[in-house]
Amino acid sequence: MLKKTLEDVLSEKESEELFSAFDQVGDIIIIRIPDALLSKKEIIGKKLLEQVKTAKSVFYQASSVEGDFRTRDLEILAGENKTETEYKEFGCRFIVDVEKAFFSPRLSTERDRIADLVQEGETVINMFGGVGMFSIIAAKRKKCTVYNIDINPIAAKLCEKNIELNKLAGKVISIHGDATKIVEEKLQDKGDRVLMxxxxxxxxFLDSAILAAKNDGIIHYYSHIHADDKSKASKLSEKxxxxxxxxxxxxxxxxxxRAVGPRYYQTVIDVRITK
Ligand SMILES: C[S@@+](CC[C@H](N)C(=O)[O-])C[C@H]1O[C@@H](n2cnc3c(N)ncnc32)[C@H](O)[C@@H]1O
Structure with missing residues (x-):
């Protein structure tokens, strides 16, 4: 349907490329545009906004996700120039800011997996918790306490709002600061489960994650791994x-x-540690 909208502007191959890099978050569309199509970005934005009735803004992602806060620069192509929106996932509501704090709709399967793994009564330490996506979904599904730490003040503030929106006060605790310092100061040996x-x-940050975990606690260790053969990526990260x-x-x-580039994968290892 969307491809049809752009058929007078883009070739078949061009629209294939474009739609592999298309995300809709609430009423905001974010697209990455290959260099060869940059001259057509305004018309692409306008057409998308006309076609997607649930969208109020179309942004072009003008930088990769970068810096300590893992944020990206966005450039408005069409519609309202606002980057905050409401997003719903697994029965939870979130206010996200797609430019000022990290957020990815592409981690939703992993959020579901982690929320399923959390056990009733656990204390979870989410060292790089962002606006609270993993923490809130887990706490909505299981009776647990989650410490959601983030160094980006905007992410920590949004997390507070999201805790309120989902009525999880006291169950999810938003902490603004550097995870290493926060763990040292108040969360040593507290986590049945630590997300990194x-x-x-x-x-x-592995030493801090180990410090945060209880003896016999579980750490979810994420990494980016280069693998020529996709089927070997998770074994390589275990190694x-x-x-x-x-x-x-x-x-x-x-x-x-998820894949994060050509022959480049984000992997996760669930590991039980003995201290
Ligand atoms: C890849 S994002 C993940 C956010 C969140 N878990 C999610 O999936 O939406 C990493 C987050 O770590 C935060 N961060 C970076 N360095 C940090 C540190 N030293 N201590 C705490 N948070 C940090 C960034 O601000 C960013 O929000």
């Missing part, structure tokens, strides 16, 4: 983890979360 969704820097971990570890599971 900052895949580019997992090795740097990497086993080489660098300073603690006795029992790997419970590992898998690809």
């Amino acid at each position: 969704l900052l895949p580019e820097r997992s090795d740097e 990497h983890y086993s080489e660098i971990t300073p603690v006795k570890s029992n790997i419970l599971d590992s898998k690809i979360v």
Whole structure:
């Protein structure tokens, strides 16, 4: 349907490329546009806005996800120039800001998986929690306490709003700050489960994750792995983890979360540690 809208503007091949890089979050559409199509970006934005009745804005993603806050630059192509919107997932409501705090609709399967794994009564430490996506979905599904830490003040504020929206006060606790410091100050040996969704820097923060976990606690260790053969990606990340971990570890599971580039994968390892 969308491809049809653009058929007078783009060739078949061009629209294939465009739609592999298309996300809708609430009433906001975000597209990445290949360099060869940049001269057509305004018309693409206008046509998309006309066609997608649930959208109020179309943005072009003008940078990759970058910096400590893992955010991206967006450029308005059509519609309202606002980056905050409401997004719904697994019966939870979220206010997200698609430019000022990290958010990805593409992690929804992983959020579902983690919420299923959480056990009743657990304490979960989400070291890089963003606006609270993983934390809130888990706490809505299971009776647990989740500490959602983030260094980006806007993410931490949005997380507070999302806790209120989902009536989870006291069950999810938003903490603004550096995960290493917060763990040292108040969360040592508290986590039945520790999430470390900052895949580019997992090795740097592994000691803090271990400090945060209880003896016999579980760490979800995310990483980015290059693999020529996709079927080997999760085994490669297990191997990497086993080489660098300073603690006795029992790997419970590992898998690809999503592709993040050509022959490049985000993976997760679920590991039970003995301290
Ligand atoms: C890839 S995002 C994941 C966010 C969230 N888990 C989600 O899936 O929506 C990583 C987050 O880590 C935060 N961050 C980066 N360095 C940090 C640090 N040292 N301590 C705490 N949070 C940090 C960033 O601001 C960003 O929101």
